[in-house]
Amino acid sequence: MARVPYVTQDDLDPEYQELVVSSLQPGKTVNVYSAIGNNQEVLRGLREFLGALWNHSGLTDRQREIVILTAASEIGSAYEWHQHVTIATDAGLEPAEIGAIARDDRRALPDEERALVAYTRAVVRGRVTDALHEAVVEYVGEETTVGAAATAAGYLALGRIIDALDVDLEAGDEFVGWDPE
Template structure:
């Protein structure tokens, strides 16, 4: 039987020289990127897209987190869910609101339901219907519509990596969640 952690997060001592410049930035801070560093060319190509999807998107912090949380939920990615529970709390979301993101769309705040419904539609129909597009444009604009689609794709790729490699949650996030258990 093969070890399910054939691609564990790369330590600083084993960090690839090809992406040495990324280790002290975003890539060295999270196990997902330390796992992705097994493919340095992918990690290097990933960096500019990450900047847009994670930092410079048109969704704002909270609706971005709703998109990511619903994507993580759809993927069954424990890492993504827990990582983004932590991030959602930092941007001011309550545990009750965060918890609603994994439930029925009908039980969510209207804006969260619009985003979560779009995420679900991308997973099930592999496209956004005209009605969903209109609702997203009304909520986050045309750029926001594209950022929802890109965020789902971006975090789906991360979720596939995380799930395939059984990447462990980062120690600091795990400790924070142990100190402040999620109640949503």
């Protein structure tokens, strides 16, 4: 049970009402945003920040989902993992690759994506080395490396908020599991 009530659109001022709705599933209110909606300005700012990461990080959809899934698995955020497994599949990740990310078994991924996973885990742990940074820059360039770092840190923050508020999966959802195979 969440530590805060899940607000509905009707609980919010009109300019905030759409912020509790999933941008990927129009009309579907999601618990994470409904919980954060207890502070409408924080919800707005967080949605803008996550939207910037989503749309302007320089990462491909596949790379973005690798970063998000890696961050979620690193901190054990079942909610965030659950939300992104389907998105990652739609972005081209195979179930075996998704399970490998959860196990931190990088062998299933090409070198570029291995570097991205290692880098993301290091960002989440606060232990990025020059060698890891340079490896990612080599593959994706400096601008996208900044986007990868920001995405990893942003989803780390979101995962910690989910944990602090004890956000539940949406009603009727059953956790997909750490290995979707």
